[in-house]
Amino acid sequence: MVSRSGAASVTRPRLSHPFCGRLRDRLHRRERCSPRDAGSSTTFCEVRTDGSPEKTRLVPFGQPRTSEVTSASNGPGKFDFLGFTHFWSRSRRGNWVIKRHTASSRFTRALQAMSRWCQFNRHRPVAEQHRVLSQKLRGHYNYYGITGNSAKLGGFFLEVTRIWYKWLRRRHRHRPGWTWFNRLLGRFPLPRPIAIHSIYRVANA
Numbered sequence: 001m002v003s004r005s006g007a008a009s010v011t012r013p014r015l016s017h018p019f020c021g022r023l024r025d026r027l028h029r030r031e032r033c034s035p036r037d038a039g040s041s042t043t044f045c046e047v048r049t050d051g052s053p054e055k056t057r058l059v060p061f062g063q064p065r066t067s068e069v070t071s072a073s074n075g076p077g078k079f080d081f082l083g084f085t086h087f088w089s090r091s092r093r094g095n096w097v098i099k100r101h102t103a104s105s106r107f108t109r110a111l112q113a114m115s116r117w118c119q120f121n122r123h124r125p126v127a128e129q130h131r132v133l134s135q136k137l138r139g140h141y142n143y144y145g146i147t148g149n150s151a152k153l154g155g156f157f158l159e160v161t162r163i164w165y166k167w168l169r170r171r172h173r174h175r176p177g178w179t180w181f182n183r184l185l186g187r188f189p190l191p192r193p194i195a196i197h198s199i200y201r202v203a204n205a
Helices: 021-029 104-120 126-144 150-169 178-187 199-205
Strands: 031-035 045-047 055-060 080-081 084-090 096-102
Touching: 021 055, 021 096, 096 104, 096 150, 104 150, 126 150
Parallel strands: none
Antiparallel strands: 031 045, 045 055, 080 084, 084 096
């Protein structure tokens, strides 16, 4: 971001996160924001996804104008870092804020890992599968459960539920349907998504 005096400052996403101190340190070392030129109002962020200079790229990350409509899929200032897509959006009060949600690549990778586990362990006792899947889901929520990421968390929960259904029903010669699976979920419910690191929960504490 750029101050009123025209000086550049470092954009540091404010994450309510168990590793937020380490994340801020890494952002400070690997992400640098500055104006493109002295007369420009557009901020550019130099994003380095690993330690190699050839992986560095500049992305426009200036605050959008009032008339601009942005989202995570279009608009200025979108980049992936530490498993999150960072982008400009409107707050509940209508102000421009930096938001984050699970990066698409990480989302897909996590689902693929869940599918492989369910496939290779589908013949284990259901109670054991439920225990491990619950641990994996809670681990996902613990990292990605931040304010503004509820849609991605909910999508992940639904996809994991479908994956478990897919591989459990293949244990049976006559493929049971969703009625059977919903009864099973009544006995072995998967943990629902929650924003563990919610700024609203902290503010109301």
